[in-house]
Amino acid sequence: MSTAVLFAMTFGVAFAGMFAGAGSLPAAAQQTPGTTEVKIDNFSFGPAELKIPVGTTVTWTNRDDIPHTAVSTDKMFKSKVLDTDEKFSFTFSKPGTYEYFCSIHPTMTGKVVVQ
Amino acid sequence: MSAKSKVELVHDHNHDGVDRRGFLKCMAWAGTGAFCIMQGGVLKSYSMSQMAQMAGKVGAGELSFVQISDSHMGFNKAANPDVVGTLKAAVDKVNALSTPAEFMLHTGDISHLSKPEEFDTVDQILKDAKPKDIFYVPGEHDMLNDDGKQYLERYGKNTKGGGWYSFDKKGVHFIGLVNVLNLKAGGLGTLGHDQLEWMEDDVKHLKSSTPIVVFAHIPLWSIYPEWGWGTEDSAQALAYLKKFGSVTVLNGHIHQTMQKVEGNVTFHTAASTAFPQPEPGKAPSPGPMKVPAEQLKSVLGITDVNYVHGQHALAVVDSSLA
Numbered sequence: 001m002s003t004a005v006l007f008a009m010t011f012g013v014a015f016a017g018m019f020a021g022a023g024s025l026p027a028a029a030q031q032t033p034g035t036t037e038v039k040i041d042n043f044s045f046g047p048a049e050l051k052i053p054v055g056t057t058v059t060w061t062n063r064d065d066i067p068h069t070a071v072s073t074d075k076m077f078k079s080k081v082l083d084t085d086e087k088f089s090f091t092f093s094k095p096g097t098y099e100y101f102c103s104i105h106p107t108m109t110g111k112v113v114v115q
Numbered sequence: 116m117s118a119k120s121k122v123e124l125v126h127d128h129n130h131d132g133v134d135r136r137g138f139l140k141c142m143a144w145a146g147t148g149a150f151c152i153m154q155g156g157v158l159k160s161y162s163m164s165q166m167a168q169m170a171g172k173v174g175a176g177e178l179s180f181v182q183i184s185d186s187h188m189g190f191n192k193a194a195n196p197d198v199v200g201t202l203k204a205a206v207d208k209v210n211a212l213s214t215p216a217e218f219m220l221h222t223g224d225i226s227h228l229s230k231p232e233e234f235d236t237v238d239q240i241l242k243d244a245k246p247k248d249i250f251y252v253p254g255e256h257d258m259l260n261d262d263g264k265q266y267l268e269r270y271g272k273n274t275k276g277g278g279w280y281s282f283d284k285k286g287v288h289f290i291g292l293v294n295v296l297n298l299k300a301g302g303l304g305t306l307g308h309d310q311l312e313w314m315e316d317d318v319k320h321l322k323s324s325t326p327i328v329v330f331a332h333i334p335l336w337s338i339y340p341e342w343g344w345g346t347e348d349s350a351q352a353l354a355y356l357k358k359f360g361s362v363t364v365l366n367g368h369i370h371q372t373m374q375k376v377e378g379n380v381t382f383h384t385a386a387s388t389a390f391p392q393p394e395p396g397k398a399p400s401p402g403p404m405k406v407p408a409e410q411l412k413s414v415l416g417i418t419d420v421n422y423v424h425g426q427h428a429l430a431v432v433d434s435s436l437a
Contacts, residue, residue, distance in 0.1 A: 042399050042400040042402065043342075043399075043400035043401060043402060044400070064402060065192040065193065065194070065402060065403055066192075066402050066403060067227070067228060067256075067259075069259075073300050080260055081228060081229070081259045081260055083228060084192065099300065100300070101299075101300035101301065103298060104255050104256070104259065104298075105255075105343055106298040106299060106300055106301060106302045106303075106343060107301060107302070107303075107340075107341065107342060107343040109300050109301050
């Protein structure tokens with residue numbers, strides 16, 4: 001084996017060791033199992049339809065320059081008003097289809113399908 | 116254009132007394148400071164200088180008031196980092212009107228996030244306005260987190276239900292409606308059964324010659340449903356007003372001026388004192404629209420309304436802050 005490959009392998013192991021169980025990676029690089037994001041921007045929820053396994057925590061983040069909310073139509077969850085960069089999280093512990101909307105701008109709708 | 120002499124427009128092709136072609140012409144002139152009054156079913160346009168002459172002659176039996184809207188106190192993003200300054204400029208504009216306004220209407224979104232300090236700041240700024248009586252209706256930004264409890268504590272005296280009420284000024288009947296509560300997913304503004312019942316009863320015994328002014332936050336006509344710019348049960352409310360010869364509907368919410376005339380009803384939306392929004396469909400969403408800083412005041416404004424006893428309709432004039 002060449003020196004270069006040995007070098008890479010050593011560092012590879014070292015790196016893995018450093019990060020195992022640290023849980024400090026930014027969300028974009030690696031998501032902790034059980035969480036997922038919905039971005040609110042331009043008067044819409046993205047993704048508008050989300051499919052997740054039971055037990056997942058969904059975090060809504062408002063990136064729009066106007067406040068929004070996430071309120072489920074069956075009253076299961078209701079965020080407070082989220083100004084720009086504010087977040088709301090909810091853990092879906094039961095399977096089902098959960099429709100929600102922004103209570104301030106009700107033409108904004110979304111759906112979470114929990115399987 | 117603004118120096119035009121009085122022009123009578125009489126193209127009544129539909130034979131219903133509404134001069135549609137003339138109306139479109141009037142609307143084209145509106146941006147230059149001309150405006151239109153419907154008199155006896157005929158649209159007449161006047162230049163600002165003519166109106167100034169006429170306005171000076173307001174006397175007893177005549178009414179002058181101002182509508183401001185969408186102050187969004189607390190908003191601080193790029194579209195306007197200084198909503199305090201622009202609201203103060205609006206107050207200066209009100210105070211400079213050649214015909215003094217007797218009172219003001221605020222058609223909602225007083226605050227941006229329903230925070231107490233936001234309401235306090237608006238109250239403070241409006242204290243400098245010459246008209247001391249201000250009549251409010253809430254916008255959806257005023258009813259956040261508490262279903263309107265705070266709004267009602269501050270502005271809901273003598274109102275019913277979610278904050279609706281009526282009052283009379285010099286023979287004109289004003290109706291303040293609330294269409295921002297209990298909004299349903301995918302839906303538009305909504306008045307609801309209780310409010311509609313109240314309204315039917317409120318106007319039942321009024322003479323059909325009584326001029327009516329209805330004011331509410333979300334437009335009571337369908338401007339652009341995709342963006343929630345409409346009220347799903349407004350047809351019912353308008354049905355109760357069918358008998359009246361003069362109905363003026365004043366709304367806000369869309370942060371731009373728009374007008375429609377339908378029979379005896381003139382619908383009008385006011386500009387915001389905080390930030391403009393795009394025209395229907397001209398942007399991916401109805402959010403705050405950024406314009407070059409030096410243009411901001413030209414897309415914000417107030418609305419001046421004058422009623423002369425015996426005239427068919429109220430004269431509704433928009434003026435920008437700059």
